[in-house]
Amino acid sequence: MLSESRTNVPEAKGELQTQEVQKFPIWEVFTKKKESAVHLHAGSLSAPDSELAQCFAREHYGQDQPCVNMWVTRRDFLTADSGENESYELFVQWGAGLRYEHVGEVEACNGVEARDKCKELFCADKKHFTIWSCPNSGITKIDGSTNMIWRETTDQAYRLASGYSKVVRKKWEALRESKAVDDYQSEDLKDTY
């Protein structure tokens, strides 16, 4: 019944024979869900180089949910004080627990100046938690033309809860009273459907 290569896997105990790999650098990923939205921090990943970081970023953050544009950068760039004279993308975490949000871009000569300018221009009197700045030369920007992020032209409803809700509701109603289905579905997480 099982696929050949996965049956009769030899049992082994004790220490692994393979070498432990060195620690990979950490990369941060920002995704934009639709054209009218801003880039939000999606999460991090470990990858040895920029090319693989892009592959992983598409797999983990670009395909599972709608996504039209994605930025990938090394984590250490975001907090670095030094830098060249160029444009910096700015991200603000408005409070603990919230996602970093892309607020804009400034010209600066290093990370410190970029973050100072961010406070002045984008935070003004608003309370904020932390700021990340990233030189534009350090960000890989990926858009729909690569055909690897969420494809809006293909129907991917089968991988969203909302893709099932109507047909499931119909099936429940064939078996139960409407009120019983309502009670049962009241536990469904509102923000995820």
Next chain:
Amino acid sequence: MSASANVEVKVGDCSNEDPQKLAAFEEHVANGGLIEPNDWMPEAYRSLMLRMAEHHANSEIVGALPEGEWIVKAPSLLRKLALTAKVQDEVGHGQMLYEVAQDLGKSRNAMLRDLITGVTKYHNCFNYPCPTWADICMIAWLIDGAAILNQGTLAHGSFGPYIRTMRRINMEEAFHFKHGEDMVLTLMSGTDSQKQMAQEAFDRWWEPSIAFFGPNDRPDELERPAMRWRMKTATNDDLRQKFVNRFAPAAMATGLVINVCTKDDQGNVTSATPDPLLKLDEETGHWGFTQPNWEEFFRVIRGNGPCNKDRLALRRFSYEQGEWVRKAILDGTTTPCKN
């Protein structure tokens, strides 16, 4: 010092911490404040949070193994697409959670290796067999349903990166769950043999589902660190009751019978009798139910379940087979890092 999930720290022991910082931390958390990785936190909080995220990550990775086996045998193209997407999601959840855990001080690679050598654990329910397609349906409905209930409360926890990951994960679990419901309803509206197949799978998965929430609460549950520091926001028994209240009447409405079962060492059901305690208490609104067999639960956790060895053997096999890939990458045969 970096905390390690395999070192037995005395959970909740803060005797070495600066009392002033500790008091400020506890007040912040008690008032609903959130913690980010660079904030000050007691070492015990760091290590407990790390263990929680690591265990969660391990469970996502191992949970994908029994489901992965069924991709090639899915009954239709749509089901195959959905199951493939589900397996991809689960592994992705594992990756994201390893990143959260890594930021608390243990390398991702050490976590992957500790899982394989049995140093760390994963969720107990994946140590049971999955012999039919109906088991895939029940896992998606019951286990993912239980996971949503549990993770819905974890998303109100105190550690910022973990709760952000939890919200993202729940969005995907919602699809797994709806897909599971659709599959169970399809079977239960089908032929007699489909219904029988569903009932047999339900008998195998009902008990692991109610055991999913973990052992019964201790008398001092609310005082224990995980609750006090808001890593968990609901107790195991509360969640279990909530699960039964929701799923017992739903299962019965589809025609499924909730049985108390005995199982052999292979996880096959040897006897099934309707749960004698299954009754709605009109006053409390709670459904009565028979507790899972805790003796068996702890026996399986200690590594003696029907599938513990298979799951780890497959994980180890895959890891060792992948060594040449890691080597090729590190030998610089791909593009080096920018800068």
